[in-house]
């Protein structure tokens with residue numbers, strides 16, 4: 395999708411981090427942007443910020459875990475704009491705990507938000523994209539969806555699932571002219587780490603800024619790229635893991 399001007403773009407997780415930065419970039423490209431997330435005040439703050447880039451911005455409070463409320467939101471958007479051209483699935487949560495100490499409620503919440511949230515949004519949006527024979531869907535995966543990381547077992551599972559879902563849909567939806575991209579960032583400077591489970595994290599990894607990830611998302615849409623791993627060094631790590639699995643086994647075991 396080369397020209398994004400006047401495209402209707404729905405962004406989940408748009409009140410913060412990568413979702414908000416992407417909504418801003420899409421607004422700068424001339425898109426009509428619809429922001430989705432759960433917390434009204436955070437969403438309103440993002441709405442006011444994005445209003446400085448475009449007149450055409452709408453905010454919808456919606457929990458992506460709930461299929462009925464996603465369907466209601468999407469039908470209202472289609473009623474207003476007649477079409478949805480771009481869907482960015484950025485709503486997500488991450489709890490960093492050993493598998494042993496992760497409660498079933500926490501596990502369910504991560505799978506429901508990161509995986510079913512994405513499934514719910516794609517399910518409700520594609521009938522309109524198929525009808526219009528056009529669309530771009532960007533799923534935010536993670537480097538943890540390519541390299542399983544200790545203390546992130548359920549999060550990794552949710553993101554491996556996102557990569558698998560994206561791969562299958564890439565082939566399945568091609569005939570309807572719907573392009574699928576999966577963006578797999580490494581650690582990015584967002585509120586995702588404000589969850590209490592990250593407080594004792596001693597990892598000194600250099601963080602990317604969400605604005606950088608957002609620019610790469612825009613490039614992926616324009617150039618119809620299927621898979622993007624960020625930054626470049628993470629791409630090398632992800633490929634290296636497949637070529638030299640023994641080294642990764644040693645490295646990750648040593649980190650424990």
Ligand SMILES: NC(=O)c1ccc[n+]([C@@H]2O[C@H](COP(=O)([O-])OP(=O)(O)OC[C@H]3O[C@@H](n4cnc5c(N)ncnc54)[C@H](OP(=O)(O)O)[C@@H]3O)[C@@H](O)[C@H]2O)c1
Nearest residue numbers: 407409410411412432433457458485486581582584585586
């Ligand atoms: N930051 C990183 O290091 C990193 C790395 C790789 C991948 N990612 C992925 O990037 C995506 C965006 O994360 P981020 O880092 O930008 O985190 P963030 O700053 O915490 O943003 C998460 C967004 O998702 C929304 N959200 C959470 N649960 C939701 C739900 N059930 N329904 C609707 N909206 C929901 C949040 O708003 P409300 O809480 O108000 O709903 C917020 O707008 C996630 O999928 C994450 O897994 C992040």
